[in-house]
Amino acid sequence: MSSARPSAHERILSTASALFNAHGVRGVGVDRIIAESGVAKATLYSHFRAKDDLVLAYLRRADEHWRRALREAAEAAGPDPRDRLIGLFDALGGATERDGFRGCAFIRTAGETEPDTATHAATAEHKRAVRAWLTELTREAGAADPGRLAVQISLLVDGVMAAAALEPRPEFTEAAREAARALVAQACPVRA
Known part of the structure; x- marks a missing residue:
């Protein structure tokens, strides 16, 4: 075969x-x-x-992969948007605890490219797209300020990836998940 x-x-x-x-x-x-x-x-x-075209293709592939992983992890947590906001952290555990994890491809690439270039713009666009998706979830979850909660959760996600680039440990993801759970509980009260 x-x-x-x-x-x-x-x-x-x-x-x-x-x-x-x-x-x-x-x-x-x-x-x-x-x-x-x-x-x-x-x-x-x-x-x-040119090499920049190859870097852009790499970023597109990474964007598709990462956003799909986040969505799948969130959806696996169930129908409640509050649970999905916590469940998305399952994607982090799988990504950051593997051998050779070097951190977020988008943050690393942004640090290596000049502002006002297509490659730098692609890194920022990825982060905006993730925050937009998180804002949809936080809105569905009933957050009083969906944009703020989306930023807070995205910072937790990025923080796990930054910490895991230095030292891949499962407790980073768990600590971020606990922080997200507290933020979601505070920002998205349970509906009666």
Whole structure:
């Protein structure tokens, strides 16, 4: 039973993603991506006009993966939006406790790119999209100030990822989950 070899585009993007996650976007050159993906330079440039295009593709993939993981963890917590706001932290445990976790791809990339560039804008857009989704959940949960609670929870999420980049420990996620539970209980009273 033979499996088809991934396309050149997929090999390039997968290789670049693994390297960017391990070494940062500035720490990896195009020549290394070419060598490790096993494609010719012309092939890489036929799929990605420049390294920035490859970084943007990496960020799009990371955005899709991370937002899906958050949504799935939240939905698995049940129908109550208050429970979903706590349940989303299950996505953090799986992500931050694995070997090689280097922190949030978006925060790391933002720190390595210049403001006013497409790559920096993509990192900020991801964070805005997550906060917008959290604001929807906090509104559904009955928060008096949904935007504020969304910011508080997003800061807890980012804090876990920052702490786990230095020292991946399950108690970081649990501490953030407890803090989120207290914030949600205070901001979203149970309806009678």
